[in-house]
Amino acid sequence: MLDRTKAPEFREIGHISLKEPVKKQFANGLPVYVFHSPEQELVRIEWIFENKYLDVQNENPLLNSALSALLKEGTMSMSSAEIADKVDFYGAFLVPEYSFDVTSLSLYTLNRHSQVLLPLVKDILTEASIPQEELDTYLRNNKQKFQVSIQKNDYLARRKFYNLVFGESNRYGRTPKLDDYDAINRDQLIALYQKEIVPSNCTLVVSGNVSDNLMKELEQIFGFEWPDDTAVTTANNPVFIQDAGGIAYEEKENALQSAIRLGNQTISRTHPDYPALQFVNTLLGGFFGSRLMRNIREEKGYTYSIGSAVATLKHTGFLTIATEVGVDVTNATLTEIEKEINLLKTTLAMDEEVELVKTYMEGSMLGSLESIFSHADKFKNVLLNDMSLTYYSYYMEQVKNMTPEKVRDIANKYLDFNQMIKVVVGKFNQLEPIHQAVVN
Amino acid sequence: MVSYQKFTLENGLRVLVHEDHNTAMACVNILYDVGARDESPEQTGFAHLFEHLMFGGSVNIPSFDTELQKVGGENNAFTSNDITNYYITLPSSNLETALWLESDRMLSLAFSPQSLEVQRNVVSEEFKQRYLNQPYGDAWLKLRPLAYKVHPYRWATIGKELKHIEDATMEDVKAFFKLHYNPQSAIMVVSGDVHYEEVKSLVQKWFGDIDPGQKYNRQLPQEPIQKELRRETAFAPVPLDALYMAFHGPARLEDGYFAMDLLSDILSRGSSSRLYRRLVKEERLFSELNAYVMGSIDNNLFVIEGKPSEGISLEEAERAVWGELDLLKKELVSNTELEKVKNKIESTNVFAELSILDKAMNLAFHELLGDADGINTEVSKYLAVTAQEVQVQAQAIFNPENASVLMYKAQEEEIRHVG
Secondary structure, three states: OOOOOOOOOOEEEEEOOOOOOOEEEOOOOEEEEEEEOOOOOOEEEEEEEEOOOOOOHHHHHHHHHHEEEEEEEEOOOEEEEHHHHHHHHOEEEEEEEOOOEEEEEEEEHHHHHHHHHHHHHHHHHHHHOOOOOHHHHHHHHHHHHHHOOOOOOOOOHHHHHHHHOOOOOOOOOOOOOOHHHHHHHHHHHHHHHHHHHHHEEEEEEEEEEEOOOHHHHHHHHHHOOOOOOOOOOOOOOOOOOOOOOOEEEOOOOEEEEEEEEEEEEEEEOOOHHHHHHHHHHHHHHHOOHHHHHHHHHHHHHOOOEEEEEEEOOOOOEEEEEEEEHHHHHHHHHHHHHHHHHHHHOOOOOHHHHHHOOOOOOHHHHOOOOOOOHHHHHHHHHHHHOOOOOOHHHHHHHHHHOOOHHHHHHHHHHOOOOOOOOOEEOOOOOOOOOOOOOEOO | OOEEEEEEEOOOOOOEEEEEOOOEEEEEEEEOOOOOHOOOOOOOOOHHHHHOOOOEEOOOOOHHHHHHHHOHHHHHHHHEEOEEEEEEEHHHHHHHHHHHHHHHHHHHHHOOOOHHHHHHHHHHHHHEEEEEEHOOOOOOHHHHHHOOOOOOHOOOOOOOOOOHHHOOOHHHHHHHHHHHHOOOHHEEEEOOOOOOHHHHHHHHHHHHHOOOOOOOOOOOOOOOOOOOOOEEEEEEOOOOOEEEEEEEEOOOOOHHHHHHHHHHHHHHOOOOOOHHHHHHHOOOEEEEEEEEEEEOOOOOOEEEOOOEOOOOHHHHHHHHHHHHHHHHHOOOOOOOHHHHHHHHHHHHHHOOOOOOOHHHHHHHHOOOHHHOOOOHHOOOOOOOOOOOHHHHHHHHHHHHEEEEEEEEEEEOOOHHHHO
């Protein structure tokens, strides 16, 4: 008779092995990383550019994202419509992406079509014309989207959070305002394009079925035919100044839910404690079985979802906890979050819980390596911080070595509710203060 | 090409196995043949609430999530108007744990009052977060009852109103489980780093003795043919007007479905598509504009939604959309344009084969439609569609008497605080 109360025996999770890229360098100095998987029919080619600073202090926060979006909106020889037609006709995807630190252009295509599409990408990277008309359309449409976004409490909370955590004198902390859309102009974009979209500021990552022929074409077009004669000057690193901890509150009279976001700057992936902090974050709010989810969603039903995350940027890292809760439980939620953070610092977790988080993290690492493209993604993560793939063996080893004591120590070292920036957009009872004065 | 093998247990559970040894993970996907369309009009949102309760402990296992996390797995689920779909991904060495967990909740839930109480709150917060506390969040709560008068597609999966969720009782939960959650109404797909014979014996071990249950006999009222244009205007404190247009179209298995889907691609897929190219970029009448097909198993909707640019009235915006739709009725699409959207279907299909979870979900859905092999043969059905068939579909669908138009208007700032 089957005993359904007993779980099947646990079996060790298989060894995690990351695929190393083959590294090459083209004649113009362009570094190329190749992740070859011959059974694929697809290839993904990514041109990754570091975002340059023209003016650290007064940079328009839309500048890099606008450049990224406008790259494929016209070149000296092709219109936006012609580019779109060609990419779509071959069933390909040409995706510009933008983050705080990098701008990239990714081409996803079936192998057999790469040959016709590479010259198009070359055109975009060397001869983009950023037509005024396209810029106007982009700004007009995004201004409208922006107006919708600022009606969303979670968007407002996130924006305020970045302002306060990084300070508004740099790219991480400055968020777009409506008049930033009017202030941006084509000359600034052209200047940035000329400085940023150059081989000496580019890394090429090629994954999927990377045939010898494809490599030859890439080398011809993006090595020999893409001369690098621009010396890229690097601006000084920006300075990030976090505001004093406190509650920033924006009242929304008719809100049904409050958006809550709190956290602070913290260590990044380059710090030896980073994997341990990721572990504590996972246990606190990083997965469905985390303490915040269990307490605030699964026990109390205050929210549909709550989570925490530790993220790495090029120049710093940050910790954030975010949720949207019924307005009547806004204060109660903040109190519970504080309780959970303090509990981590004062009371040892059970061995069982620590073991569960370890296994969960191992499983999720294994699960994040589904295809050759995910191996390339892992590599890109560490590349941003000038680290190598050995980081992941260190990471997994640190996770394996976690103990209840280590969890408590790391929590004490890196988590301090009082020092955290706290943002509430919605409704919040100020007569029932949560330990801190309201700052604005 | 997704290869698979299939077997059926004596109790009626259908099982498909797809081996993919490029990964070290396994996926267990269980589709239950029940969705919001199977709810009573007085108790909407129940299928979705029930999905939440499936994680509240089963008869022999107090915590589904904890047991899964202990072996390095993750899971989630979704409910649509047609189906409820649960999935687990985990390291393949622990596949049996996933089968143990899923079999126990198919056997019976714990029916914990505390779980019901909490999940009613969680779902109420989900209702607020997604539909009520978001600009335009309630548009679909208005559009569905405008487009459907009889068929249960007239309510959204979240339900018609918060009250239906708040009023759910344990009796209702038990009755729903009995009616819909049994081996006969489930399709299971196991994919990834697994071996057919091993899966077969483990499935037999854990699912073999579950009672087949009663066969649910679906009898849904069919939507009568719409005969006149329907219009509704809504006012809300949003910054911009929005336009929603919905047209009835062929069901998922009816002739013409693929032609209709290609119509949505011609209009709206990629930045070379007609609506984007002409109405957003050239004429600048919209800041955003999209067209898509719901993909429903019964009577479908073809939907167009967009936000007019500043200074453009909803009436003017709507006229421009009709202009594009009329063009599709009058003129055959060119071979190049048709080939373009077909090429995209082909390449997207290759992308979908990268993920063992996507493959598992797709296999289960095609099996529900009648043949799992649809996952492999569907592309050829798209490729076979001719320009004439596309035109015939456009002529059949894009007519005022088949349209429901929702004008979602931005309320003036001054009246925002009234009421």
